[in-house]
Amino acid sequence: MQLDQLYQEIILDHYKHPHGRGLRDAEDPRAHVGEAHHVNPTCGDEITVRVATDGRVFTDISYDGMGCSISQASASVLHELLRGRSADDATVVHEAFVELMSGRGQVTPDEDVLGDGVAFAGVARYPARVKCALLSWMAFKDAAARAGVGVSPEVKA
């Protein structure tokens, strides 16, 4: 196995220098806010994702958690990709990321849709680590639903 397929430079960058980390209150007091806390019981990784929305776009996606490089880098990429996006746009990206992670390494990611998320293509080849990569994305989906915005149909982690 090629370790650098799993630990791409992009992933290590996001892990060492996470974007948008830390839970934040919504700037606009009228914003709908939803939060979800997800745990990976096999390893103890935890993440809390909070979304703020004006009903049209996700004005902020903030998060805090502890866990491995894959789970923490994935949250950073999630923040980068989906903050400021409309629910429809976010759904497209969310579906593409879940499809990539569920693909056992057989899915070719579209960089136009997934941006830095393409770096996780290698992770999909390691079944034990797919949950790590999806942890924040599943928490985001729940948080968005709690803020009154549906993202993506049912997904199987």
Place this chain on the structure above:
Amino acid sequence: MTTIAIPQGMPQYDDVPRFDVATVRADFPILDREINGHRLVYLDSANTSHKPRQVLDALAEHYARHNANVSRSVHTLGTEATEAYEGARAKIAAFINAPSADEVVFTKNSTEAINLVAYAFSNASARPDADPRFRLGPGDEIVISEMEHHSNIVPWQLLAERTGATLRWFPITDQGRLDESGLDDLVTERTKIVSLVHMSNILGTVNATARITARVREVGALLLLDCSQSVPHMPIDVVDYDADFIVFTGHKMCGPTGIGVLWGRGELLAVMPPVLGGGSMIETVTMARSTFAAPPARFEAGTPPIAEAVALGAAVDYLSGIGMRAIQWHEKELTAYALDALATVPELRIFGPNVPVGRGGTISFALGDVHPHDVGQVLDSLGVQVRVGHHCAKPVCTRFGVPAMTRASFYLYTTTEEIDALVAGLEQVRKVFG
């Protein structure tokens, strides 16, 4: 270099029994495997051990030659299977110096064995005529420790919920030892059972039980020792330990999965109500009610894991052939070597005792801020198999302020070269995440 002379009359260094590790390794077919292009370095025996050819052969031989159900057939195969199954029970009884083979109850694993005792308490608590030692209610207390595997926490939490009893626990010291300072306040006349891990699956600590046993006897409580991590690695004598119950599991001691053991003092098993009902555990059955067989059959409802028990008997023969004292000493040397070797790795923090005294060959650690998942992944790419995560002992992780740990654990087939491979692998981890 100074050498310390051991005084005459004391056991000399050379008196320690030894065995040839290379010869032992040749008995384990899986050790020839390559992982990701590297020689397998298996440092996860606390999770499950590998099986020698002798055990694999016993399993295959049973199915190929002697397969039949036990305790119910008059035919030849049934008799052979029963003799093999009961023969395994006798071997296991001898292995732990149980006074009688009837004190050995086969279970699925340690978890089931602990649950069996917990449910016996539960069932007794619902019957006014049950033995008072097993009757629990509000005001009664169950004592465990912060060092337990989840399998020795959750069954007691559930029992406390069902009966209204209170669950209490020994804390852990910063050095990873059991904190016995509050023993007399913790174990009191209210205590009905103390259920304690003998060797921690995460810290490697081997608990000295004598003081606790003395206190348990003083207050008239019962003592269960979770020996899942100790029976595979050191000589255990249930008479010497003066416990009331011990539990252990086959797959951690060169045996197959699906077979575990509850040993209980004969007079206690005799008054314990059954837990699982079904075939084999009865004396007589009418449509209205049933009476029950004597132990151990009372606690072995249904067709048991026959071949697994037979193979566990073969595992016990195998371990006894090498000698448990020799295995214990081998692991002590490995542990001393590993503690020294790991001390050379920058930013490595060991959780638990950092001297090879009062501990076994299971060492958990943190490497700087690198998450154990990442440590384990890089090590796996080099063929080194360690366990990462909370090791089913979340309270221990919480106690030491980490979400997870990386754990290396040794057994009779482990070599110092494998520990060197671990240390070299940790350097690689530091390069990737440094």
